[in-house]
Amino acid sequence: MHCSVWRFTGDPEALERGYRELMAQIPASNHVxxxxxxxxxxxxxxxxxxxxxxxxxxxxxxxxxxLFAEHGLREGVVEDFPLVAAYARRSEVTDATWDQQAGRG
Structure with a gap:
């Protein structure tokens, strides 16, 4: 797995609003x-x-x-890294559990 970290600088309230509008357009099932x-x-x-x-x-x-720009999320600083470990809902997220969540396992 791979992790990206995005940092947007500006009015926190406006950025949160734009983020929530953006996320309303992306199915929750896309996110592990x-x-x-x-x-x-x-x-x-x-x-x-x-x-x-x-x-x-x-x-x-x-x-x-x-799509990001449409919702005011412009000029963010983005870094990406290989993921060492991830946990969600008190469980480790691995390639196998990723596939299960995506309906591929």
Missing amino acids: LHAAARTPDGLLIFDTCPSEQAYHAFFGSDQVRA
């Missing part, structure tokens, strides 16, 4: 491990993908960037 936090100076998002290739394919697309 995803979190967003309001910070004193903006918004911080943690998102996981099944692989680095999937991360680049999704977030590198003009369509996805336009």
Whole structure:
């Protein structure tokens, strides 16, 4: 799995509103491990993908960037890393549990 960390600086309330509008357009079933936090100076998002290739394919697309921009999430600082470990709902999220959640296991 792969993790990306997005940091948007600006009005935290406006960024949260835009984020919530964006997330309303993305099915919850697309997310195995995803979190967003309001910070004193903006918004911080943690998102996981099944692989680095999937991360680049999704977030590198003009369509996805336009969707983020449409909701005021522009010029964020993005970092991506191989995931070492992840936990959700008191359980470890692994490749096997990812596949089960996605209906592939």
